[in-house]
Amino acid sequence: MTSLAKLPRFSHILRSITATNVRYIPPSRLSSHFTYYPDTVADSLGETARLNLFQSINQALDTALATDDSAVIFGEDVGFGGVFRCTVDLQDRYGKDRVFNTPLCEQGIAGFAIGVAVGGATAIAEMQFADYIFPAFDQIVNEAAKYRYRSGNLFDCGRLTFRAPCGAVGHGALYHSQSPEAYFAHTPGLKIVVPRGPVKAKGLLLSCIRDNNPCIFLEPKVLYRAAVEMVPTRDYTLPLSSADILDEGEDVTLIGWGTQVHVLREVAQLARQQLNVSCEVIDLVTILPWDREAVFESVKKTGRLLVAHEAPITNGFGAEIAATVQKECFLHLEAPVERVCGFDTPFPHIFEPFYLPDKWRCLSAIKKLVNY
Amino acid sequence: MAVLRGSWSTISALRRGLFCLKRHKLQPATCFRAFSTDLDEEQPAFPGSRSKWTEKLEFVQPDLYDGIPVYRVMNRKGEIIDPAQDPKLDEETCTKMYQRMTLLNTMDRIMYESQRQGRISFYMTNYGEEGTHIGSAAALDEHDLVYGQYREAGVLMWRGFPLDRFMNQCYGNEGDMGKGRQMPVHYGSTEHRFVTISSPLATQMPQAVGSAYAFKRAQNGLCVICYFGEGTSSEGDAHAAFNFSATLECPVIFFCRNNGYAISTPTSEQYRGDGVAARGPAYGIATIRVDGNDVFAVYNATKAARHIVTSENRPVLIEAMTYRIGHHSTSDDSSAYRSVDEVRHWDSTQHPIARLRAHMVSKGYWDEAKEKQWKDDCKRQVMQSFARAERRQKPAWKAMFTDVYDNLPPHLKEQYEYMEAHVKEYEDHYPVKNFAKEG
Numbered sequence: 001m002t003s004l005a006k007l008p009r010f011s012h013i014l015r016s017i018t019a020t021n022v023r024y025i026p027p028s029r030l031s032s033h034f035t036y037y038p039d040t041v042a043d044s045l046g047e048t049a050r051l052n053l054f055q056s057i058n059q060a061l062d063t064a065l066a067t068d069d070s071a072v073i074f075g076e077d078v079g080f081g082g083v084f085r086c087t088v089d090l091q092d093r094y095g096k097d098r099v100f101n102t103p104l105c106e107q108g109i110a111g112f113a114i115g116v117a118v119g120g121a122t123a124i125a126e127m128q129f130a131d132y133i134f135p136a137f138d139q140i141v142n143e144a145a146k147y148r149y150r151s152g153n154l155f156d157c158g159r160l161t162f163r164a165p166c167g168a169v170g171h172g173a174l175y176h177s178q179s180p181e182a183y184f185a186h187t188p189g190l191k192i193v194v195p196r197g198p199v200k201a202k203g204l205l206l207s208c209i210r211d212n213n214p215c216i217f218l219e220p221k222v223l224y225r226a227a228v229e230m231v232p233t234r235d236y237t238l239p240l241s242s243a244d245i246l247d248e249g250e251d252v253t254l255i256g257w258g259t260q261v262h263v264l265r266e267v268a269q270l271a272r273q274q275l276n277v278s279c280e281v282i283d284l285v286t287i288l289p290w291d292r293e294a295v296f297e298s299v300k301k302t303g304r305l306l307v308a309h310e311a312p313i314t315n316g317f318g319a320e321i322a323a324t325v326q327k328e329c330f331l332h333l334e335a336p337v338e339r340v341c342g343f344d345t346p347f348p349h350i351f352e353p354f355y356l357p358d359k360w361r362c363l364s365a366i367k368k369l370v371n372y
Numbered sequence: 373m374a375v376l377r378g379s380w381s382t383i384s385a386l387r388r389g390l391f392c393l394k395r396h397k398l399q400p401a402t403c404f405r406a407f408s409t410d411l412d413e414e415q416p417a418f419p420g421s422r423s424k425w426t427e428k429l430e431f432v433q434p435d436l437y438d439g440i441p442v443y444r445v446m447n448r449k450g451e452i453i454d455p456a457q458d459p460k461l462d463e464e465t466c467t468k469m470y471q472r473m474t475l476l477n478t479m480d481r482i483m484y485e486s487q488r489q490g491r492i493s494f495y496m497t498n499y500g501e502e503g504t505h506i507g508s509a510a511a512l513d514e515h516d517l518v519y520g521q522y523r524e525a526g527v528l529m530w531r532g533f534p535l536d537r538f539m540n541q542c543y544g545n546e547g548d549m550g551k552g553r554q555m556p557v558h559y560g561s562t563e564h565r566f567v568t569i570s571s572p573l574a575t576q577m578p579q580a581v582g583s584a585y586a587f588k589r590a591q592n593g594l595c596v597i598c599y600f601g602e603g604t605s606s607e608g609d610a611h612a613a614f615n616f617s618a619t620l621e622c623p624v625i626f627f628c629r630n631n632g633y634a635i636s637t638p639t640s641e642q643y644r645g646d647g648v649a650a651r652g653p654a655y656g657i658a659t660i661r662v663d664g665n666d667v668f669a670v671y672n673a674t675k676a677a678r679h680i681v682t683s684e685n686r687p688v689l690i691e692a693m694t695y696r697i698g699h700h701s702t703s704d705d706s707s708a709y710r711s712v713d714e715v716r717h718w719d720s721t722q723h724p725i726a727r728l729r730a731h732m733v734s735k736g737y738w739d740e741a742k743e744k745q746w747k748d749d750c751k752r753q754v755m756q757s758f759a760r761a762e763r764r765q766k767p768a769w770k771a772m773f774t775d776v777y778d779n780l781p782p783h784l785k786e787q788y789e790y791m792e793a794h795v796k797e798y799e800d801h802y803p804v805k806n807f808a809k810e811g
Contacts, residue, residue: 080636080709101641103606104573104634132572135608171493173555175571314783343773343787349493350544350552351772353803354791360798 032170032222033358034262037246038229039199048230053223056198056231057086057163060205061124063235065094068122071209073099075109075126075163083128084165084224110136110162114144117157117214124209130166130218131175137183144214145189158212163205165221166194167259168310168356172221173349179258179311179342184216185288185320191215191240192287194258197227200285203238211240220258243291245298249280252304252369255295255321257284260308260357267362274363277370287317295321296328303334304369308357313341335372338365439646440661442693445668448721450730452668459668459675463737469510469667470732471746472529473502473725478750479525479535480698482758483542483556487702491762492542494556500665500697502526503724504629507670508692512597512678517587518566519580519598521573522557523629523696527599531564535753539761546808547764551771573604577613577626581687584617584624588685595623595681597674602691603634605648617687618656625677626657626689629664631696636709649691657689664692665724668731695722768810769795 041048051059064071073087079101081088091099102109109125116123127133133140140162148156166179184192191213195201201219208215246261247268254264261283268279280298284290299305305325307318322337340357348355415424445457452458461469480497487495498505505526512518518527525538536547541559544552550560550568560568570576580598587594604610605628617624628648632639639647652659658680662673670692677688695718699706706715732738773788774780780788795802 076634077636079641083635083703101637103642104603104637105606105608107608108606134572171555173558173571174553176555313787343791344784345772345776346553348553348772349555350766351769354769354772354795358801360801361794364794364797 032226033168033353033356034259035266036197036223036227037262037265038227039197041199041230041232045232045234045236047233049233050228051198051231052225053195053198053201053219053227054085054225056202057205057219058088058090059231059233060202060209061087061090062093063202063206064122064124064209065090065098067235068209070120071098071122071124072116073124073126074102074112076104076128077101078126082126084219084221086163086219086224087126106132106134106136107139110139111143113160113162114139114147114157114214117160118147118155122159122209123157123161125160125162127162127164129176129221130164130180131178133162133164133180136162140184140190140214140216141187145187147189147214149189156212157214159209160214161205161208161211161217162215163217163219165224166218167220167222168347168352169222170352171349172347173352174346176221177310177347177352179218179309181216181218181257181287181309182311182315182317182320185317187288189214190288192218193240193285194218194220194287195285196220196258196261196283197223198229198231200238200244200283202231203236204240204285206235207237207240210237215240218258222259241286241289241291243285243294244283245280245294246283247279247281249278249302251278251302252306252366253280253282253295253298253302254362254366255282255284255305255307255318256309257287258310260310263357263359263362264308267359267366270359270363271366275367275370277366279366284321290321292324292328295325299325299329300332303332304338304372305329305333306338306340306362306365306369308340308362310342310356312344313339314344316341335369338369340365434645437646440649440659440691442661442663443669443673444663444666445672446666446727446731448727450727450732450734452731457668457672459671461668461671463735465510466728466732466735466737469506469530470725470728470738471750472526473506473667473728474746475535475750475753476502476505476526476529477725478747478754479529479538482751482754483539484698484702486758487556492556494702495542496523496557496701497698498523498525500695500718500723501629501631503667503728504627504664504670504692504694506530507664507667508597508599508627508674508690511671511674513594515565516594516678517580517583517596518564519576519583519596520559520566520569521576521600521604521629522569522571523601523631524599525557525559528559528561528564528566531561531566533559533561533564533566535757536760537561539757540764543761543764544766545761545764546767547761548767551775552767553771574600574607574609574613576600577604577607577609578616580626581613581617581620581622581624584622584681584687585620588621588623593682595625595678597625597627599627599629601634602628602630602632602639602648603637603642605651606634606642614651614655614657614687614689621685622687623681623685624687625674625681626687627674628689628691629694630691631664631694633696633700633706633710635700635704636706638710647691647693649689652689652691657687659689659691661691661693664694665722665727667724667728694724697723766807768808769804770810 078087113123113125208217256264264281268281271277307321318339340362483495509527509530540547542556558569580596584596649659649661660673662669697719773784
């Protein structure tokens with residue numbers, strides 16, 4: 001606000017209003033629907049630094065640029081560091097030809113990114129919000145995903161990664177909250193990854209960048225600052241298509257990704273305390289191609305499955321998991337698969353607390369599963 | 373894809389034996405020219421261009437001309453430069469313009485501050501662009517349809533959208549006609565002929581063209597105005613809108629607010645060439661560039677544009693040059709990418725409000741006493757409205773489920789009933805007391 005210092009301030013007037021006659025209703029943005037569960041890393045991974053999600057992504061991007069001379073990073077406003085600060089300082093460090101702003105055009109960013117990859121370089125493209133990826137849908141779905149297949153593997157754009165902030169943030173409403181993973185999961189040829197925190201994000205993003213297939217890396221934006229943990233400073237990758245079992249349990253399998261993983265970890269604790277139910281929490285990590293074996297193994301053990309995601313329930317990725325599990329684990333199931341998801345509405349502003357698949361809705365679903 | 377579509381339609385046309393007939397029927401001039409070799413020698417007869425032959429191997433350079441000039445009426449001191457261009461607006465109109473611009477400014481300051489205090493979730497100020505809003509809105513018929521981007525609150529202000537409705541929308545309270553679903557500043561009003569704002573950029577542009585086409589067919593004498601920023605003009609939808617409007621001859625005014633920045637991205641990284649205006653002629657659109665900080669220039673240009681689009685059924689492009697004095701939004705700190713001096717320059721020497729005030733003072737329409745009284749009045753109006761909005765409850769949360777479709781389909785009814793039972797059971801964990809009871 002320094003540049004606007006000459007404008008008169010009204011803060012004192014506003015305060016006086018609260019003090020007198022207004023029933024103050026705090027905006028929903030102040031509430032948080034999850035408690036962050038930090039990851040810990042083995043000592044063998046070496047030196048660590050305390051980083052939040054945007055800093056760990058920044059470090060991954062830094063590593064990608066440092067280890068691959070062909071790598072370029074671009075998108076809207078990335079030059080000054082990006083609206084979420086993920087590319088901060090990178091232009092200064094690597095130059096304007098490697099880290100640069102594009103004109104405001106998502107379809108352009110996507111098509112350009114494909115071309116960069118086809119031209120033999122590594123493309124790391126930022127979509128400012130996952131909600132704004134749709135003008136690029138044609139380029140991603142019809143072009144990036146099908147490049148290798150349609151050319152008989154003569155051409156591919158595997159050295160391409162799209163990064164996009166996704167998910168609920170407390171006050172994002174229709175167009176700053178969506179989780180579009182299921183749209184892209186309907187597209188053979190893409191890989192889709194959602195990290196749950198800084199440690200995972202750094203390793204997974206480097207894996208995506210180095211993977212020989214076009215990847216979409218969806219970053220839960222509410223975690224950019226809220227998720228803080230000790231992250232290895234060295235260059236490391238983590239396997240794609242490999243789910244993580246975070247809490248082992250016997251009675252119910254809980255599957256989520258991104259922010260929802262943290263909701264589910266709290267739910268597992270609540271279920272143990274309040275219902276004496278033991279939950280196994282799985283972070284699916286990669287939406288496409290997903291780690292079916294890890295899920296089947298867990299469900300065969302527990303006999304009950306709850307899938308939770310922020311995106312609307314109908315045709316959300318939970319539907320795919322539920323259908324596959326009933327086919328592969330049918331005789332092991334003690335209850336129908338439960339899906340706790342966003343409702344089949346656009347993502348609403350002030351109703352967000354009622355929209356989200358929060359811990360209470362998940363806990364209630366666990367009751368149904370165990371009492372079936 | 374276009375290639376495949378083309379060949380399919382050709383094949384099916386051949387199959388129907390209509391190929392030649394269709395060609396001749398639809399493009400008689402082309403077919404005639406193709407046979408007329410003499411004419412072909414004098415002038416190229418390609419169906420896709422109109423020009424002449426040349427034997428010079430020469431590229432057309434982007435700096436071919438000096439650029440489209442910036443039309444202005446007043447200088448920085450608020451003096452009319454060419455009396456012939458004076459719109460000669462009476463005292464009442466000038467005062468209304470000034471009051472709406474300053475009321476907007478006051479509302480912005482208070483809402484910005486309230487966001488900073490966490491009382492609303494988000495806000496976008498209109499600082500520095502008040503002239504583009506008020507000048508254009510004043511030149512329109514009040515029934516002309518407006519498609520905004522998101523920084524056009526002044527257009528609504530001009531049309532008399534009440535302060536309470538601005539505030540109710542920003543609070544998403546039960547007075548919000550948008551039912552609390554969208555972020556602050558996503559206003560909309562059927563009475564004020566202002567289509568509800570959508571965050572994705574440029575989506576409104578081809579929509580505006582479609583509405584203009586419908587108006588043309590309805591012969592209602594109205595036009596559509598479509599506001600957008602210079603950043604938005606890079607979107608694919610912008611291209612579609614320009615091209616559709618020209619080829620389908622639609623009464624639409626494209627109003628570009630070129631404020632220098634798309635969040636952090638300066639125009640030098642947004643486009644090359646002579647700005648957005650230079651594209652107009654390339655699409656076959658009549659175009660003008662105006663000083664957006666000169667409310668009279670904006671008024672004159674929009675009024676003339678309205679005359680062209682409604683009387684000739686063709687689009688016009690106005691590029692209003694201005695400067696975004698505020699941050700992009702409350703989520704942005706523009707000191708990270710532009711200097712305080714740069715902002716100060718525009719704020720202190722080019723401000724549209726100061727310019728209009730200077731003009732009005734010289735005409736004897738305005739003075740210090742009026743200014744002081746109006747400022748106090750503005751502040752009081754805004755604060756009272758603000759307090760009313762803050763006091764109101766949120767809409768009943770069932771409004772989350774309605775309007776997805778015209779009627780509540782069974783699956784959503786089921787989801788609502790499930791949530792109703794759930795909230796009843798877990799009432800302590802939901803902010804139900806802030807929301808109106810379903811009734």
